[in-house]
Amino acid sequence: MFPFSFEWVWDIGHMIFFGGLWYAVGILSAGMIYVILKAAWDTMSESINNSGESH
Amino acid sequence: MTQDNHNNAYKFGMVIDLDKCTGCGSCMVSCMSENNVPFKEDESNKRDSITWMRVYKLTNGKSFPDTEIAYLPRPCQHCGGEGDHGHSPCVSVCPATATDYGYDTGIVSQIYTRCFGCRYCMGACPYHARYFNWWDPKWPEGMEKYLSPDVSPRMRGIVEKCSFCYHRYQAARDKAYYHGDKDHIKEEDYQTACTTACPSNAITFGDLNNPAHKVHQIVKPDPHPDPRNHHVVGKSRNPKVFRLLERLGTNPKVYYLSEREWVRKQGDHYLEGEWDKIKNHHGTTSHG
Amino acid sequence: MSELENKAKNDSTISAGEKIAQKIKDDKGLGQGVILFIIAFVVCFAGSTLLFPKLLYSKKEQPFNFDHYLHVYEAGDCEACHYLREDGSFSGIPKLETCMECHVEEPLGVTDDEVVFVKEYLAKDKEIPWHVYAKQPDCVFFSHAGHIDTGARMDFNECHGPIEETKTSRTYEENRITGYSRDIWGKNIFGIKKNSWDRMKMDDCAKCHKEETGHQGYCFQCHK
Amino acid sequence: MDSALIPEGAKRCSLPKFSIGMAIVGAVLLWGVWAMFLCWFKGLNQTNMNDYYGFALWIWADLAVIAVGGGAFFTGMLRYIFNIKELKNIINFAVIIGFICYSSALLILAIDIGQPLRGWFIFWHANIHSMLTEVAFCLSCYFAVLTIEFIPNILENRQANKVPFFHHLAHNMHGIMVIFAATGAFLSFFHQGSLGGVAGVMYGRPFAVREGLLIWPWTFFLFTWSAAAYGPSFTLLVTKMTEVITGKKLVKDNVVHLLAKISGWMIVTYIIAKIIDTIYWAYVTAPSLGFKLSHFYTDNSFYGYWILITEIVICGIVPGAILVIKSTRENPTLRLVAIILGTIGVCLNRWVMVLQIMAVPVMPFDTWALYIPSWQEVATTVLPVAYGIMLIALAYRYLPVFPQEKELNSVKPITESE
Amino acid sequence: MQSATRKKQATKVIVSSVTSKNQKHETLNFNGELYMKVDRRSFLGLGLGAVAGVAVSPVGLKLTDDSSIWTQNWPWTPVPVDGRVNYEKSVCSLCPGSCGISVRKIDNRPVKIEGLSDYPVNDGGACLHGIAGLQYLYDPARVKTPLKKNGDKFEKISWNDAIALIAEKLKGIRTEGTPEKLACITDKDQGSVSGLFRRLLETFGSSEFYTMPSLESYLELTASTFHGKGNTIAFDLENANFVLSFGAGIIEGWGSPVACFKANASRKERHAKLYQIEPRLSNTAANADKWIPVNPGTEADLALGLCAVILKNNLFDGSATINFMGGFNKFNAMLKRDYSLSKTAKITGIKASEIEKTAKMFAKAKKPVAVFGKGRGDGAQSLKELAAVHMLNCLVGNINKKGGVFVKPVSQYLNFPSQSMDRVADAGFGKNKTGSTVNQLFEKIDKSAQPLIEALFVYNANPGYNLHDSKRVKKTLDKIPFKVSFSSLLDETAMLCDIILPNHTFMERIEDVPSGAGFAKTVVGLSKPIIKPLLNTKHPGDSVILIAKALGGNVAKSFEWANYDQCLESVTSNIWSPLSKRGFVVISKGVPAYRPLVNVSFLAQNPATINAKGDYALTLIPIDNMRLINTGTASSPFAVKTVSDTVIKGKDIVVEINPLTAIGLKDKGFATLTTPLGKARVKININEGMMPGVIGMVRGLGHTFDNKYVSNIGVNINDLIGQVIEPGSGLDAAFGIKAKLVAA
Incomplete structure (x- = not known):
């Protein structure tokens, strides 16, 4: 699963398989981090400027 | 190290003479005693009874008095996989690499501490050579004393199978290292427990790649792929020798020998008329 | 690493956290929580990294101290006790009968460890229950013949460390859950290896095999 | 009492009545949990599986539950990627069903393997050539995607919505749900396919083996296709069941007809491919290995030609035809018959692709192996169903799952309050 | 949305209170409501921090890894101890075949038995029972110390007390002047141990030495019928x-x-x-x-x-x-x-x-x-x-x-010193034997009112299990007041005995093991102790010597040796040196030189042919399955494991029957087998290899003693087949019995 795993061999099979996998996991984690940070940011900015409903 | 023993990798295999086999069961017990195979109180359900070497009873299906029976000992076939490239049916499906194909010996290993018991390999193996520990192995009080340190006793929840007594190969290599010729394992130095136990010497074991070994002389394996089925490699050029389910392309390393045609015919599946075409084939012509 | 211990550690340092809180003028509602978060984080992280190994590994002493340095000096070489047998198998830790080749009823030296050895084991003809530092688990097959001068000609220090200079037997640490000696899984909990004998698990063997023979080897090479 | 949690303007049954229902389903759940612990602590000898039947009821339950869970990824793909707006009224429920199916599959796998504590070896020491490794990775990832798709719906709960952070989180997640749905579809395509590949690559089993494209046997594509085809049917089936149980109309007819139409066309195209594959296998692949078709379907007490005909004709062509033709599709009873037949069809296909493979003798002197599951296996298979029912009940009660519910069930039209 | 704004004011309140009262210890004196707010957030911070701290530390990973390694080293999974490997030669005496075996030992712990490659009898191969021999050595069901029957339970007794008790009993018989009331049943009359038993009886004054019916006894009987006494037959x-x-x-x-x-x-x-x-x-x-x-x-x-x-x-x-x-x-x-x-x-x-x-x-x-x-x-x-x-x-x-067929004299490689007989011994020994075979002995005991035999020694034999009509045999055995068994297992006959002197298994004994049972060559092998005796058992030779010495008088004088080892060396003196060095001696291997005379008188009288008793339609015949031992000792767990499920299914025995005769019977179904002697519940195996009208049942099952792996499985065929004594020879010649099978 990682390059330092016992079974890891830098062959085309590993590159395709884990390439695709890490790509998908990357998107998911990036998406989630973005969403959480943005939500935190929205909550913060909303509570600071205390303006009316922002949405 | 045999990896780089001037790339003359071994290809250990076996030929079993079914006309000499009496169905006595010595090979089954010798294998169980050698490899610490456990036993339960009721072993009569043969579908969860762990016997690495199992002796099947074949019949020609005729009725009394023309009926005939023969016995066929079936160890793990240590398949070389399609084209003998090492993708055995079980090795290619194991998700956690708990079983792999040793290109230096041709032996399919099974690592009991890596296997997590998903049993996919048992489904993939057409020979039913893989057994699952449904129960936790238990030896009656006192009987663990006869367990051999060369093979680690298994635990419940994992798959186990015949290893061609690989621990004897390890011991033979140790001996070869000690005596200085590390890349030459003598034929009599590495013999499996079933081979040494068989009272009728029906089992011959050795290196299929080495013409000096008896198994090679009996089987005379054909190194080129079979023209009619390119997956099949190492087909025997001896008309009396056959392999189990050769047409599937598993390339097993266990060959069987019999003078009786109905026994040879039980080795594989044939459509109408196919058997007569290849009945006493000599060498490379094989069934499409 | 039970939570209780964590809690005990936290209370003692709460006063430090409080001072920090007062200093930082912070008008965000979350400030309070974030600081406490950081404190708890640092405390738990340090606690579990240091405390956990102490709880995980049990410490056992050898039946009596064994002075390798003296024995190498007396016996001349290592093969006196650790040798390859005719069939290539390795003798491992010597049995009592090997000790009896030199030792007799009365102790040869002055140390009281030898007195223990002679009285408790030699006289009673009882095998010495040594704790083997480099003991591999039951599923591992290790061929000494393939690694020492009949094979790869490796120096034994690479796996066992400078044992021939040691005068005292160090404490044997064993993982309570797995039963492995600590030398197998490594002294450092993060797996950082200073010298080659600090850890001897599968990846270490694989690395050396890959360098030496170009291939990590197939499973049955090292498993049984 | 729990009215504060129930979405505004939604009428739900009283809490005691609800808790009685939950208690009953909970009892079934506990029975399953008891069987689960038996299997974990006493070992797999609790089942009737044996060395001929390494794969049995559990693996079938896995495959079937994932196949019917295919509705989630396919509806999600239609809604977000092909931008079919009407589906937004059913996507929440599809996601919930998908979440239940995938969590059930992971739970069953945790019980099924012999050494659950070593389960993570499948990730750590992965053998990339094995179809099961691919299943494990993509299935777990897609389960993560489903959880991500489920979270906004949870956060829209009346109380949760009050916490500003949750409110914003839900809103932002809706924003980029397209990416998650796309990744989900990519992952689903592979693991649905790999579950089909699990059978197709076994060249030691003539009943299962198929040729294919590169490393993927045809069953790879057939499994994805059938999951995408029958998944929506199952979603419609569960929606219908929920409507019957709750006594309310939850989804507008045009949404149901649309989804049924898509599912219909997918079923028809799938069945055509399946027929071609079966014919090719029966007259080319198997005979090349020396096996006549009758070898797989005769002289045993259970597996006969009936199973082939039921799977392809009765549960394939018939539901496909009903759902494709407008008049029959819009007739509620016929549509219900079609989606029930469809769901049975995909479960039967999975049964055949797991259990019949194990039953068919391969060595000439071997015999048919038939097997009856033990109560522990049945209990642990019913366990996820019970858990699923409870989750749907909770979601339906406390989460705004069906946007059109208020509109369909309100006596007088009320203005949009917020 | 109102709720959101109200919440915001509340937080402002908290913040202000924090800043204004920071001198005092803030967690203590806040009023309830405010106290609640700070505490919840700090508690949250604290909890999350702790969890994150532990999560990021190696604890989680290490515990996951170690829990998996724990499953690889479960404490209840045995770990065999490694050590030095060496091989030791010996001879297996489980059956008359007496094959040479080579035992692999790890630091003196036997782990594997295999055939001995240069042994003249088997040259490398071994049968499955010999290979599974270690399961007899370490069998927990073995008799651990001498036992004495008390009521229907056994209790422990020391060796000296047991020997003394036996001696006292035998002296009683001798003083009554009826020494011929002591009988002994062994498996064969070859070998030093049988010689010792025969010598004990003869010096005691009894000629009642019997061997169980075996191929050896039949070969000698046929040879004596044709070629005169003292001959046996072998097949090249x-x-x-x-x-x-x-x-x-x-x-x-x-x-x-x-x-x-x-x-x-x-x-x-x-x-x-x-x-x-x-x-x-x-x-x-x-x-x-x-x-x-x-x-x-x-x-x-x-x-x-x-x-x-x-x-x-x-x-x-x-x-x-x-x-x-x-x-x-x-x-x-x-x-x-x-x-x-x-x-x-x-x-x-x-x-x-x-x-x-x-x-x-x-x-x-x-x-x-x-x-x-x-x-x-x-x-x-x-x-x-x-x-x-x-x-x-x-x-x-x-x-x-x-x-061809070798007719040769029975090999006499043993030379026992002369026996010293006294008056009582001569009188008793003089009387002629009650019968020539065990069956005749039991028949006579049955008929006679007062006990014909007072004391019985049973060594390496299980008549209670192995003879036809075993229920009747057990009743006959009960008629013998005092019985001693030398078995290492509590088998059916030992359970009826009064004293059990447990002997070593064949791996703990030094003993001469002659080949026999029709083997062309005559080879005497030396079975060597591979391991020191595990339990408080003795070599049967030693037991006999101890009994003889305890009896005193002429009997003691005929047993001069201190122990069995000394006796073995002296008795096999002429072949001892090659025997001890090489482990075996080939007494005779070539074709016997002389031409034996042939006497056809027995056949000339045209003795009557035996037919099966009873008037049921079918005939039940026994089957000797290689994978089961049927001479009364139990098969090993490994051997029973290899037995096919067409012979044993769960706890039931499966009988073979031809499809033509199996009308109304289902394959793998249940049926009741009835013979004139009794009924039994069996399963059916429809088998083309069986002649129509015949039912086949395996011998060697239906043991009743306490062994979880082999006992209480199936039926002992000897319960179902009665005895048919052949007039000419007195043998039990029942090849089977009439039976019927009804679906159950």
Whole structure:
């Protein structure tokens, strides 16, 4: 699963398989981090400027 | 190290003479005693009874008095996989690499501490050579004393199978290292427990790649792929020798020998008329 | 690493956290929580990294101290006790009968460890229950013949460390859950290896095999 | 009492009545949990599986539950990627069903393997050539995607919505749900396919083996296709069941007809491919290995030609035809018959692709192996169903799952309050 | 949305309070409501921090990894100790085959038994029971110390007390002047231990020394019927080129099993033929060149029929038959009258042409051998059949020729010192034996009112299990007031005994093990102790010597040795040095030199053929399955594990029956088997290899003693088959019994 795993061999099979996998996991984690940070940011900015409903 | 023993990798295999086999069961017990195979109180359900070497009873299906029976000992076939490239049916499906194909010996290993018991390999193996520990192995009080340190006793929840007594190969290599010729394992130095136990010497074991070994002389394996089925490699050029389910392309390393045609015919599946075409084939012509 | 211990550690340092809180003028509602978060984080992280190994590994002493340095000096070489047998198998830790080749009823030296050895084991003809530092688990097959001068000609220090200079037997640490000696899984909990004998698990063997023979080897090479 | 949690303007049954229902389903759940612990602590000898039947009821339950869970990824793909707006009224429920199916599959796998504590070896020491490794990775990832798709719906709960952070989180997640749905579809395509590949690559089993494209046997594509085809049917089936149980109309007819139409066309195209594959296998692949078709379907007490005909004709062509033709599709009873037949069809296909493979003798002197599951296996298979029912009940009660519910069930039209 | 704004004001309140009251310890004196707010957030921070702290530390990963490694090293999974490997030679004495074995030991702990490669009997191979020998050594069900029966339970007793008790009992018998009331049953009369038992009886004054019916006893009986007392018969199967076997399980444990396997295996290379005559397709029949199904119990008639054909076409060896004695013409006439071709064909159910062809092939073959002894050759055999088959060998004159039948004197390699007898001993020993076989002894005990036998020694035998009509045998045994068993296992007979002196298993004993049971060569092997005795058991030789010494008088004087080891060395003095050095001595291997005289008087009187008792439709016959031991000792767990599920299914025994006779019976279904002696619940295995009208049941099951792996499985066939004593020989010659099978 990682390059330092016992079974890891830098062959085309590993590159395709884990390439695709890490790509998908990357998107998911990036998406989630973005969403959480943005939500935190929205909550913060909303509570600071205390303006009316922002949405 | 045999990896780089001037790339003359071994290809250990076996030929079993079914006309000499009496169905006595010595090979089954010798294998169980050698490899610490456990036993339960009721072993009569043969579908969860762990016997690495199992002796099947074949019949020609005729009725009394023309009926005939023969016995066929079936160890793990240590398949070389399609084209003998090492993708055995079980090795290619194991998700956690708990079983792999040793290109230096041709032996399919099974690592009991890596296997997590998903049993996919048992489904993939057409020979039913893989057994699952449904129960936790238990030896009656006192009987663990006869367990051999060369093979680690298994635990419940994992798959186990015949290893061609690989621990004897390890011991033979140790001996070869000690005596200085590390890349030459003598034929009599590495013999499996079933081979040494068989009272009728029906089992011959050795290196299929080495013409000096008896198994090679009996089987005379054909190194080129079979023209009619390119997956099949190492087909025997001896008309009396056959392999189990050769047409599937598993390339097993266990060959069987019999003078009786109905026994040879039980080795594989044939459509109408196919058997007569290849009945006493000599060498490379094989069934499409 | 039970939570209780964590809690005990936290209370003692709460006063430090409080001072920090007062200093930082912070008008965000979350400030309070974030600081406490950081404190708890640092405390738990340090606690579990240091405390956990102490709880995980049990410490056992050898039946009596064994002075390798003296024995190498007396016996001349290592093969006196650790040798390859005719069939290539390795003798491992010597049995009592090997000790009896030199030792007799009365102790040869002055140390009281030898007195223990002679009285408790030699006289009673009882095998010495040594704790083997480099003991591999039951599923591992290790061929000494393939690694020492009949094979790869490796120096034994690479796996066992400078044992021939040691005068005292160090404490044997064993993982309570797995039963492995600590030398197998490594002294450092993060797996950082200073010298080659600090850890001897599968990846270490694989690395050396890959360098030496170009291939990590197939499973049955090292498993049984 | 729990009215504060129930979405505004939604009428739900009283809490005691609800808790009685939950208690009953909970009892079934506990029975399953008891069987689960038996299997974990006493070992797999609790089942009737044996060395001929390494794969049995559990693996079938896995495959079937994932196949019917295919509705989630396919509806999600239609809604977000092909931008079919009407589906937004059913996507929440599809996601919930998908979440239940995938969590059930992971739970069953945790019980099924012999050494659950070593389960993570499948990730750590992965053998990339094995179809099961691919299943494990993509299935777990897609389960993560489903959880991500489920979270906004949870956060829209009346109380949760009050916490500003949750409110914003839900809103932002809706924003980029397209990416998650796309990744989900990519992952689903592979693991649905790999579950089909699990059978197709076994060249030691003539009943299962198929040729294919590169490393993927045809069953790879057939499994994805059938999951995408029958998944929506199952979603419609569960929606219908929920409507019957709750006594309310939850989804507008045009949404149901649309989804049924898509599912219909997918079923028809799938069945055509399946027929071609079966014919090719029966007259080319198997005979090349020396096996006549009758070898797989005769002289045993259970597996006969009936199973082939039921799977392809009765549960394939018939539901496909009903759902494709407008008049029959819009007739509620016929549509219900079609989606029930469809769901049975995909479960039967999975049964055949797991259990019949194990039953068919391969060595000439071997015999048919038939097997009856033990109560522990049945209990642990019913366990996820019970858990699923409870989750749907909770979601339906406390989460705004069906946007059109208020509109369909309100006596007088009320203005949009917020 | 109102709720959101109200919440915001509340937080402002908290913030302000924090800043204004920071001198004091803020968590303590806040009022409830405010206290709640700060505490919840700080508690949250604290909890999350702790969790994150631990999560990021290696604890989580390490515990996951270690829990998996824990499953690889479960404390209840045994870890065998490694050590130095060495091999030790010995001889297995589980059956008369006496094969050489090589035992692999790890630091003196035996772990594997294999065949010994240069041993003259088996040359490398071994049968499954020998290979599983270690399961006997470490069997927890073994008798751990001497036991004394008290009521129906056994209690521990020390060796000295046990010996003293036995001696006192025996002295009682002797003082009454009836020493002949002491009897002994062993498995064979060869070997030093049997010699010691016989010597103890004779010096005590009794000639009641019996051996269980075995192939060895039948060979000696047939030899004495034809060629005079003191002879035995052996078969040179390795060189014979036509073997005609009358039901003998050549590859199913008959004779010396592994030697026979080797002889059979080389058949292909030597172009030798094997014809098997048997009602059932056994493994031997399957491996044979031809299987001739014969009606059960008519093998003798077939043999005589073949003799008739050979004589009619004078294919016999004239030079041999001229010096036949005992009425050869009378025999000839009897054959013509009763065993014409058509009559034999009718009785045996074999076509006349087949009989004629077989007889001619047998007579014309260069080295023909006719083998007798159905199944393993032990159990019930009829002398008429043994004699008829041996007659074939005599007719073709292939006696004492290479590849033929060897008639040779019973080897006397032991030289016991002279026995010292006193008056009582001579009187008792003088009286003639109650019967020639164990069956006759039990029959007489049954008939006599007051106890005919006062004391009984049982060594290596299990009459309570192994003789037909075992219920009656057990009742007879109960009539013997005092019984001593030397078994290492609490088997059926030992459970009836009063004292049990447990002996070592064959791996803890030093003992001479002579080959026998029809093996061409005579080889004496030395079984060596591979491991020091595990339990408080003694060598049977030592037990006998101790008893003799305790008896005192002339008996003690005849047992001068201190212990058995010394006795063995002195008794085998002339071969001891090669025996101890090489582990075996080949006493005789070539063709016996002399030509034995042949006396056909027994056959000439045309003894009656035995037929099965009872009037049910079918015939139940025993099957000797190679994978089960049927001589009364239990099979090992490994051996029972190899037995097919068409023989054992769960706790039930499975009987074989031909489909034609199995009307109303379902394969794998249940049925009730009824014979004149009793009923049994069995499962059905529809088997084309079984002759119609015949039911086959395995011997060796139905043990009743306490062993989880082999006992209480199936039925002991000896409970169902009664005894039929053959008038001419006194043997129990019941080859089977009439039975019926009804679906249950």
